[in-house]
Amino acid sequence: MKCRVCDREAAGAYCDRHERAYQNLRERYEAWKQALDVSWKEYLAEVAQNENTGTWAKEVAEALLSRDES
Amino acid sequence: MGKYTLIVTEKPEAARRIAQALDKEGEPEEFKRRGVPCLRAFREGELVVVPALGHLYTVVHERGGRNYYPVFSFEWAPRHLAERGAKQVKAWIEVFSEMAENADSFIDACDYDLEGSLIGYCVLKYACGGKEGLAKRMKYSTLTKRELEKAYAELLPGLDFGLIKAGETRHEVDWLYGINLSRALTLAAQRSSRRYTTLSTGRVQGPSLRFMVEREREIRCFVPAAYWDIGAEVEIGGSAYEVEYEREKLGRRAEADAVVRACEGKAGEIKEVELREFQERPPTPFDIGTLQTEAYRHFGYTPRQTLDIAQRLYLQALISYPRTSSQKLPPVIDYRVILSSLSRGRDYEDLAAELLKRAELTPHEGEKEDPAHPAVYPTGSLPEAALSGPERKVLDLVVRRFMAVFGDPAVRQSMRVSIEVNGHLFYLRGRRILKEGWMRFYGPYVSSDEVLLPPLRKGDTVRLRRVTRQDKFTKPPPRYNPSSLLKKMEDEGIGTKATRADIIQTLYDRGYIRGRSITVTGLGFDVTEVLSGHCPSVVSVELTRGLEEKMELIQNGGEKRENVLLEAVEQLRPVLEGLKEDEEAIGEALSEALRRARMEERIVGPCPDCGTGSLMIIYSRRTGKRFIGCTNYFKNACRTSFPLPQKGTVRPAQRECGACGWPQVEVRMMGRRPWILCFNPRCPRKEERRP
Numbered sequence: 001m002k003c004r005v006c007d008r009e010a011a012g013a014y015c016d017r018h019e020r021a022y023q024n025l026r027e028r029y030e031a032w033k034q035a036l037d038v039s040w041k042e043y044l045a046e047v048a049q050n051e052n053t054g055t056w057a058k059e060v061a062e063a064l065l066s067r068d069e070s
Numbered sequence: 071m072g073k074y075t076l077i078v079t080e081k082p083e084a085a086r087r088i089a090q091a092l093d094k095e096g097e098p099e100e101f102k103r104r105g106v107p108c109l110r111a112f113r114e115g116e117l118v119v120v121p122a123l124g125h126l127y128t129v130v131h132e133r134g135g136r137n138y139y140p141v142f143s144f145e146w147a148p149r150h151l152a153e154r155g156a157k158q159v160k161a162w163i164e165v166f167s168e169m170a171e172n173a174d175s176f177i178d179a180c181d182y183d184l185e186g187s188l189i190g191y192c193v194l195k196y197a198c199g200g201k202e203g204l205a206k207r208m209k210y211s212t213l214t215k216r217e218l219e220k221a222y223a224e225l226l227p228g229l230d231f232g233l234i235k236a237g238e239t240r241h242e243v244d245w246l247y248g249i250n251l252s253r254a255l256t257l258a259a260q261r262s263s264r265r266y267t268t269l270s271t272g273r274v275q276g277p278s279l280r281f282m283v284e285r286e287r288e289i290r291c292f293v294p295a296a297y298w299d300i301g302a303e304v305e306i307g308g309s310a311y312e313v314e315y316e317r318e319k320l321g322r323r324a325e326a327d328a329v330v331r332a333c334e335g336k337a338g339e340i341k342e343v344e345l346r347e348f349q350e351r352p353p354t355p356f357d358i359g360t361l362q363t364e365a366y367r368h369f370g371y372t373p374r375q376t377l378d379i380a381q382r383l384y385l386q387a388l389i390s391y392p393r394t395s396s397q398k399l400p401p402v403i404d405y406r407v408i409l410s411s412l413s414r415g416r417d418y419e420d421l422a423a424e425l426l427k428r429a430e431l432t433p434h435e436g437e438k439e440d441p442a443h444p445a446v447y448p449t450g451s452l453p454e455a456a457l458s459g460p461e462r463k464v465l466d467l468v469v470r471r472f473m474a475v476f477g478d479p480a481v482r483q484s485m486r487v488s489i490e491v492n493g494h495l496f497y498l499r500g501r502r503i504l505k506e507g508w509m510r511f512y513g514p515y516v517s518s519d520e521v522l523l524p525p526l527r528k529g530d531t532v533r534l535r536r537v538t539r540q541d542k543f544t545k546p547p548p549r550y551n552p553s554s555l556l557k558k559m560e561d562e563g564i565g566t567k568a569t570r571a572d573i574i575q576t577l578y579d580r581g582y583i584r585g586r587s588i589t590v591t592g593l594g595f596d597v598t599e600v601l602s603g604h605c606p607s608v609v610s611v612e613l614t615r616g617l618e619e620k621m622e623l624i625q626n627g628g629e630k631r632e633n634v635l636l637e638a639v640e641q642l643r644p645v646l647e648g649l650k651e652d653e654e655a656i657g658e659a660l661s662e663a664l665r666r667a668r669m670e671e672r673i674v675g676p677c678p679d680c681g682t683g684s685l686m687i688i689y690s691r692r693t694g695k696r697f698i699g700c701t702n703y704f705k706n707a708c709r710t711s712f713p714l715p716q717k718g719t720v721r722p723a724q725r726e727c728g729a730c731g732w733p734q735v736e737v738r739m740m741g742r743r744p745w746i747l748c749f750n751p752r753c754p755r756k757e758e759r760r761p
Contacts, residue, residue, distance in 0.1 A: 017595075021291040028293040035296050035322050047293055052543050054292035 004067075005059045014060065021056040025064075041065070074116035076173035077208075078166070078193050080180040082107050083385040084213060085121035088179055091218035092117055103168065104161040113222075120169055122180070126159050127192040128152050129245040139253040140646045142639050144245060146192065163197045170198035176205035178229055179221075182442045183393055184625075185568055187230050188237035194229075205229055211394075211403075211443045213387040214451060233442075236625040240566075243617060243638045247273040250642055251608060254649040255597065255656070259664060262657030267664055269597060270580055273617065274565045274573050276601055276609040279582055279590075281558055282550055283598040286590040292546035298326035302496055302537040304338060304489060307524050310535055316495040319542075326539040329494055333537045338489040338496065340530045346486075349479040352508035354397045354436030355445030356471050358567045359560050361392065361464075364471075366553035368515055369463050370586070373556045373571040379464045380446065387451050389468050393568045394443040397436025399475065403444060405431045408472070411450025418469060421511050425476050433475040434508075447472045470512050477508025487526050491534050498523065549587045563615045581667060585724075592670055596663030604652050605645040613641065674698060674722045675733025678750075680708035685733060687720060696720065698735075698749055712749040718742075729755040 002008070003015035014022050025047065032043045047053050048061040079085040086109065089098035093111035098119070101108055109119040130152040132143040150159040170176070176198065178190035194202040207226035210217045248270065255269040271279075300315035320326045356364070358377065365376040380392035390403075399405070406426065413422035425431065436445075448469045457465065485500040500523035503509065509516045550558065552574050559570050577583045582594030590598075601609045617638065623629035649656065669686075677683040683702030690697065695716055702708035714720050718739030727734050727748040738744040748755065 017287070017290070020287065021293075024291050024293045028295060031295045031321075050294055050543060052292065052294040052545050054288075054290040054546060056290040057293045 005056075005063050018056055018060050021054065021060045024057055025060060073172060073174040074110075074118050075175045075177060076169055076198070077117055077119040077177045077179050078190050078198075078205075079119060079121045080124065080186050080189050081385065082121040082123075084179070084181075085109055085119045087213040087385070087387055088208075088218055089117070089119040091213075091215040092119075092222055096215075103165045105158075106162050106165040108165065108169070118169055118173065119179075120166060122166075122189050122193055123159065123162055125149060125185070125189055125192070126163055126166075127196055129241050131249065136253070137257065139250050139257070139650075140643065141249055141253075142246065142642075144242065146196065148196075166193055166197035167199070170201060173198075176201045177208055177222075177225065178205050179208040181391060181393070182207075182209045182211075182230070183391075183568065184233055184237040184240065184566065185393075187233040188241070191229060191234045191238075202229055209442075210391075212390045212449045213385065214449045232625045232627055235631050236621055239624055239631045239634050240621050242631075242635060243621070244273055246635075246638050246642060247608075248275075250646055251276070251601075251649075254646060254653075255600070255660060258649070258653045258657035259660035260657075261653065263661035263664065265661075265664075268580070269660060269664075270576070271597065271601060271608065272573075273614050274559070274569065275576060276598075277562070277564055277611045277614050278555065278559055278573055279577055279594055279598050280602070280609040280611075281562075282555065282577075282583060282588055282590050283595055285547060285550060286595070289546040289549065294543035294545070296323075297321060297542050297544065298323055299540050299542060300326060300329050300333075300537060301540045302333070303535045304496070304498065304532045305535045306526070306532055309524075311498055311523070313489060313496040313498045316497065323539070323541075330537055330539050333491045333494055333534055336492045336534055338491040338532050338534050340487055340526055340528055340532065341490050341495075342486075342488040343526055343528055344486045344488075346484045347481060347504065348484070349481055350507075350509075351479050352434040352475050352477045353471060353512065354434060355399050355447065355475050356468060357395045357397050357436070357438055357440070357445055358392055359395070359556065360397075361446055361468070362556055362571070363553050364467060364515065365464055366551065368467065369460070371460065371464075372552040372574075372586075374552075374575050375460070376464065377571050379460050380468075383461060383465055383468070386453060386455075387449055388453060388465055389449060390445075390447050391443045392446050394440045394445060395438050395567050396440035396443055396445045397438040398440075399433045399435060399445050399447060399472075403447060405433070405476070408448060408450040411452075412448065412469060412473075415452060417466075418473070421473055425473060425511075428476075431476050435475075467515060470515060473511035474508040477511050478505070480507035480509045481505035485523055487523070489532060491537075496534075498526075549589065551587055555588065562611050563618055564611060565618075581671075591667060593663050593667040596659060596666075600656055600659050600663075604656060605648055607641065608645060671721065674735060675726070677702065677708060677710055678732055679710040683708050683710075685710070685712075687714070687722075687735070712751070714749065715739075715747070720747075723747075727753060727755070729753055 001010050003010040003018055004013050005018045006015060008015035029043055032038055044061045044065050048058050079088055089109035089111045090096055092113050094113055098109040098111040111117045126149055127146045128149045129144050130147045131141045132145050148159060148163050149156040176194060178194060180186035180190035191202050194205050207229055208221045209226055210221040252270040255271060259269055260266050298320040302313045303310045304313050362373040362376045365371045383389045384392055409422045409426050412418045446468055481504040483502050483504050487498040489496045489498060500521045502520050502522055555574055556570050559565050565573055581591055583590055598609060607613050620629050620634045624631055672687040674685040677685050677700040680700060680702050683700040685698050686701055687696055688699045696714050698712040698714060700708040700710040715737055718737055720735050720737050723734040723736040723746050725734055730750050730753040732748060732750040734746050734748050736744055737747050
């Protein structure tokens with residue numbers, strides 16, 4: 001199976017690099033929801049353009065957003 | 071030529087200083103043999119001083135050949151037989167052999183440390199024909215006349231074999247690890263891709279790279295959390311002062327808005343004024359690690375650069391031996407003599423004179439010790455020739471630090487004023503220096519963060535001039551820089567004071583890391599992932615630290631060289647068998663990593679036309695010429711392309727044009743300085759230059 005983001009080998013949807021970024025995105029959402037009352041999609045859009053977000057986390061957020069749109 | 075004493079030194083500059091110091095007239099005769107600069111001096115008898123060129127011998131594989139592993143049998147051999155680019159070593163070894171024939175006594179005057187002792191030992195054993203048992207040892211920490219004469223008068227009766235065995239073992243263990251693991255990686259990649267690229271790792275290199283990979287992973291996977299804080303200013307006596315809200319972080323925007331609403335336009339009352347005085351003790355003398363950290367902090371020099379500069383200053387007899395882990399300054403170095411010499415120069419005249427007035431001089435020493443050398447200190451000698459800018463800066467740092475350690479504690483005062491505004495507390499903080507103490511000597515290197523406040527009393531009222539909500543996001547952990555990485559290696563107990571800077575440089579040279587604020591490259595990631603997956607022990611800190619501890623024991627006779635070597639081989643054997651078994655998979659992973667790294671090296675930046683592709687240096691298959699093209703060209707989505715110079719080498723400059731913001735390339739040609747090229751034909755800077 002290939003990673004949805006980078007085409008590397010993956011056991012699930014993501015390779016081990018992007019899987020960790022995905023898990024971080026999931027974990028952090030609760031805090032954002034409580035602080036700003038944002039939806040998952042709004043959160044992903046915010047995170048994807050935040051300068052402090054790591055590149056792999058950004059790639060996953062963008063991939064999730066584009067899947068959602070398609 | 072009659073019989074004489076042959077003195078072996080580590081470098082030509084040291085040979086010159088030693089010969090000058092020991093010659094009765096201070097004017098030794100210089101002569102050359104096969105291009106090697108030797109010196110003849112006269113004291114009680116004739117002395118011939120011959121320098122080495124650092125290590126003249128190295129560990130090599132007994133059988134030779136490059137394309138196989140494991141290799142566990144080794145021997146020491148002249149470097150010119152093992153390394154390309156070490157041809158000159160042959161002449162130096164021949165000169166030692168020749169000069170040893172007529173010598174009746176031998177002195178090893180190389181630097182007194184692991185490497186120096188090993189250099190002298192190898193020369194005496196291999197080049198001079200087994201004279202290591204006869205030789206005496208000169209031990210010194212500075213190349214000043216005074217100390218060299220003393221070291222010569224008080225020669226140690228024999229070589230320091232504990233140190234030599236430890237040095238020998240370290241080279242051998244590192245060779246075993248380096249040669250086997252690097253060959254395993256290189257051959258696996260070569261067999262898979264049919265293309266040769268050197269891939270290396272080693273006993274210390276592997277774990278060091280892993281620290282950075284772990285940090286890089288954290289940074290790349292980082293998702294920030296939103297938080298808020300309150301920015302506020304109060305007005306006191308017509309001036310504005312920043313104040314801090316009682317809570318550093320607020321987890322909800324609504325909470326922050328509520329604070330702003332409650333405080334806006336309100337006056338505050340001073341509830342408390344707390345004053346605290348505390349002493350700040352002087353810094354400790356420089357060991358090489360703290361010198362490298364300070365030089366990075368103040369001048370941006372990498373640990374390798376600082377070590378090189380310090381080495382040059384040492385060879386000019388301006389500072390003591392820099393590769394030391396000591397933070398002690400024993401009285402035997404004679405503080406007063408050094409300060410008197412410093413007081414003769416204009417720059418330190420007043421400061422040194424001030425210290426000399428004291429009845430007693432006691433340095434504030436640190437914990438760390440080094441049996442071979444004291445901390446780094448200035449000799450007080452004046453430079454014989456003009457120093458380069460970096461040399462001047464590092465020397466100034468060493469001199470000021472030396473004086474600062476004798477200073478009195480500084481006294482600082484901190485002030486915290488609690489201001490209540492409509493039920494919310496704000497803090498106004500002030501800091502000032504009450505007594506400079508040692509800071510006066512350390513001068514420009516003291517971080518001064520004084521905030522002076524006007525006199526304030528409990529019950530006073532102040533006006534809140536501004537109160538705003540500030541939207542913030544948590545930040546990823548900082549990247550390592552060469553200095554913090556060196557510190558991390560030191561804290562983890564891997565590598566030595568002499569090797570850490572070189573290891574960091576090797577990681578750069580291999581393309582595993584780049585930048586001052588270190589970024590791990592794709593290749594660095596892939597190599598670490600392959601090693602972690604197939605032989606995790608090789609990148610584990612525990613394994614290398616364990617070996618490090620045992621090697622240190624050899625020095626004191628607590629462990630045998632043979633046992634440590636055996637242990638290293640026993641640890642390596644199963645690792646290498648595993649690597650061989652998985653060679654195909656490893657080869658594929660590494661070839662793919664190298665392919666990606668080569669692509670990465672050619673990516674210049676994002677395409678300014680289509681916005682989705684990347685600009686890349688491309689070589690035309692038809693004409694062989696190079697140009698910049700968009701990666702979307704291959705998808706028929708973008709036809710952007712730009713010409714490039716066809717001579718020399720071109721690579722991405724990793725920076726953008728200041729005028730148009732386009733990515734730039736660096737062009738290098740023989741005999742010319744490299745230059746940065748903006749390939750945007752419509753760059754405003756180019757337009758300006760057009761007639």
